[in-house]
Amino acid sequence: MGSVTATVAPPTDSNVTRWFRTFGAIVGSGFRRHATYRQAAVAGVVTNSVFGFLRYYIFVAAAGAAGRVAGYDRAQLATFVWVGQGLLAVVAIWGWTELADRIRTGEIAADLLRPIHPVTSYFATDLGRAGFASLSRLLPPVLIGLLFFDVYLPRRWATLPLFAFSVLLAVVVCFGCRYLVNATAYWLQDVRGPLILWTLCSGVLAGLYFPLGFLPGWLEAGLRYGTPFPSLLQIPLDVLVERDPAAVQFGLVGVQLGWAVALLALCRLVQRRAERRMVVQGG
Amino acid sequence: MAEPGTLTDPGRSAVASGPVWPSGADRRPPGLAAYRALLGAQARSQAAYRASFVVDLVGNVGATVFDVVTVLVLFGVTRELGGFTLRETLVIVGLSSFAFATADLLVGNIERLPRYVRTGLFDAVLVRPLAALPQLLLMDLPLRKVSRAVFGLAVLVVALASAGIQWTPGRVALAVVAPLAAVVFFGSVFVTTATVSFYWIDSGELANSVTYGGRDFTSYPVTVYGSWFRALFAYGMGFAFVSYHPALALLGRADPLGLPGWVGWAAPGVAVVAAAIATLAWRVGIRHYRSTGS
Numbered sequence: 194m195g196s197v198t199a200t201v202a203p204p205t206d207s208n209v210t211r212w213f214r215t216f217g218a219i220v221g222s223g224f225r226r227h228a229t230y231r232q233a234a235v236a237g238v239v240t241n242s243v244f245g246f247l248r249y250y251i252f253v254a255a256a257g258a259a260g261r262v263a264g265y266d267r268a269q270l271a272t273f274v275w276v277g278q279g280l281l282a283v284v285a286i287w288g289w290t291e292l293a294d295r296i297r298t299g300e301i302a303a304d305l306l307r308p309i310h311p312v313t314s315y316f317a318t319d320l321g322r323a324g325f326a327s328l329s330r331l332l333p334p335v336l337i338g339l340l341f342f343d344v345y346l347p348r349r350w351a352t353l354p355l356f357a358f359s360v361l362l363a364v365v366v367c368f369g370c371r372y373l374v375n376a377t378a379y380w381l382q383d384v385r386g387p388l389i390l391w392t393l394c395s396g397v398l399a400g401l402y403f404p405l406g407f408l409p410g411w412l413e414a415g416l417r418y419g420t421p422f423p424s425l426l427q428i429p430l431d432v433l434v435e436r437d438p439a440a441v442q443f444g445l446v447g448v449q450l451g452w453a454v455a456l457l458a459l460c461r462l463v464q465r466r467a468e469r470r471m472v473v474q475g476g
Numbered sequence: 477m478a479e480p481g482t483l484t485d486p487g488r489s490a491v492a493s494g495p496v497w498p499s500g501a502d503r504r505p506p507g508l509a510a511y512r513a514l515l516g517a518q519a520r521s522q523a524a525y526r527a528s529f530v531v532d533l534v535g536n537v538g539a540t541v542f543d544v545v546t547v548l549v550l551f552g553v554t555r556e557l558g559g560f561t562l563r564e565t566l567v568i569v570g571l572s573s574f575a576f577a578t579a580d581l582l583v584g585n586i587e588r589l590p591r592y593v594r595t596g597l598f599d600a601v602l603v604r605p606l607a608a609l610p611q612l613l614l615m616d617l618p619l620r621k622v623s624r625a626v627f628g629l630a631v632l633v634v635a636l637a638s639a640g641i642q643w644t645p646g647r648v649a650l651a652v653v654a655p656l657a658a659v660v661f662f663g664s665v666f667v668t669t670a671t672v673s674f675y676w677i678d679s680g681e682l683a684n685s686v687t688y689g690g691r692d693f694t695s696y697p698v699t700v701y702g703s704w705f706r707a708l709f710a711y712g713m714g715f716a717f718v719s720y721h722p723a724l725a726l727l728g729r730a731d732p733l734g735l736p737g738w739v740g741w742a743a744p745g746v747a748v749v750a751a752a753i754a755t756l757a758w759r760v761g762i763r764h765y766r767s768t769g770s
């Protein structure tokens with residue numbers, strides 16, 4: 194990563210290369226930062242697994258003797274639950290208040306002085322975090338699911354790459370939502386209200402507590418197109434268990450892509466508006 | 477503040493043996509006035525920011541509401557869950573959510589113990605001339621969670637009223653005692669799991685698997701779970717006595733798994749055992765505690 198100071202000669206490579214190098218360096222540091230909390234990762238995996246068992250048994254009970262509910266059979270429910278428990282940590286729905294804390298304390302001023310846009314730098318850090326989580330938090334529940342249950346394995350060749358892309362988009366969408374929730378601190382100082390609202394809605398509307406297919410069709414469709422929540426978990430999982438035909442799979446990822454682009458753009462817009470009116474407290 | 481009862485640490489195990497208290501000036505038992513002062517200060521400080529407090533009250537009830545909504549949604553796609561109808565399941569849900577929410581209000585704050593240990597605040601707690609556990613609970617009693625407990629109680633009352641229970645004096649007594657026993661049980665679980673952080677500081681989420689996991693487990697009939705998982709949670713850890721067996725006894729249903737009917741009446745006994753284990757775990761843990769040295 195290059196730096197521009199009085200003593201270092203200005204770099205000769207192109208701006209784009211440098212931008213990518215900076216971005217990559219921040220992603221790497223995000224990965225390393227989270228890789229230091231290994232005990233917490235183990236504890237998290239145990240917790241996700243307990244909830245995996247709970248949710249699997251409850252959903253299968255809802256499927257009843259027929260073994261099918263809302264377009265999922267037992268194997269698909271197993272995949273849905275166990276990959277979902279892993280994805281939960283990859284997209285990291287809960288617990289991120291770093292930006293809000295920095296805004297409240299005024300430390301955000303240091304971020305604004307950096308030669309990289311705050312949305313970009315926080316996004317890069319979050320990608321690094323998600324990268325570590327997909328190794329430490331996604332793989333173990335998936336393995337447990339494979340060991341203990343008869344899980345559904347994708348049958349179409351396009352599903353796995355599409356799922357990987359869908360997970361990446363879910364990370365982007367989730368980051369965008371969390372950034373916006375945190376950014377309300379520019380106006381409110383205390384983000385508890387927006388944060389509680391986000392915590393409540395994201396869990397239930399993302400498809401964590403129950404697959405959204407359990408809801409009436411019009412409500413599911415409304416949530417999918419009208420809110421970003423299903424893009425966090427439900428859509429990647431539906432893509433993976435091949436609940437819909439191939440064309441619909443691509444369509445679902447298209448919906449995610451739309452939300453990802455819109456949310457990142459909104460983050461930048463909100464950041465710009467906030468910087469115009471911001472007064473850093475505490476001098 | 478409800479009496480923490482058997483969960484109270486007698487203070488002997490803490491550094492603060494033989495509290496030094498202004499003698500003569502106050503004839504009340506040492507500590508009580510201090511606890512009341514702690515609670516009063518908490519109540520005032522939390523209510524000071526009214527808008528935030530209202531947001532917190534509403535937000536907290538939301539979590540419990542969604543637990544109940546989840547059950548309703550599941551019954552939207554099925555008529556029976558593990559052989560139980562919606563009305564029967566709601567009795568189980570009511571017992572579970574009332575007990576969990578109330579225990580969470582009174583004792584749930586102990587889940588901050590890992591942070592207190594890590595930051596060294598726990599040292600400050602130990603050198604004060606008061607028992608450690610009540611101090612920790614009162615230092616940050618989350619009054620916002622009152623809304624959740626009230627909602628849980630409402631669910632329980634509605635469920636009991638609509639389940640078509642044939643009331644006998646015994647069942648009325650059980651309907652009163654079982655939720656209280658379940659509160660004690662969940663409180664004991666909170667304390668026991670929190671003591672893990674005396675040995676393993678980064679254990680925060682691990683405790684969740686038993687506390688919040690227990691809440692979810694007790695929200696459904698245990699018949700839905702697979703055999704060894706059920707054996708572990710329901711009988712190994714005793715969660716079946718929070719809601720499932722008391723609900724069977726109240727509804728007058730035989731246990732599909734074959735346990736005799738009187739098991740539902742054993743809930744208070746199980747709660748007492750759980751409280752004893754929690755007390756023991758707390759005392760052993762606090763003796764083991766070594767400051768992080770920060």
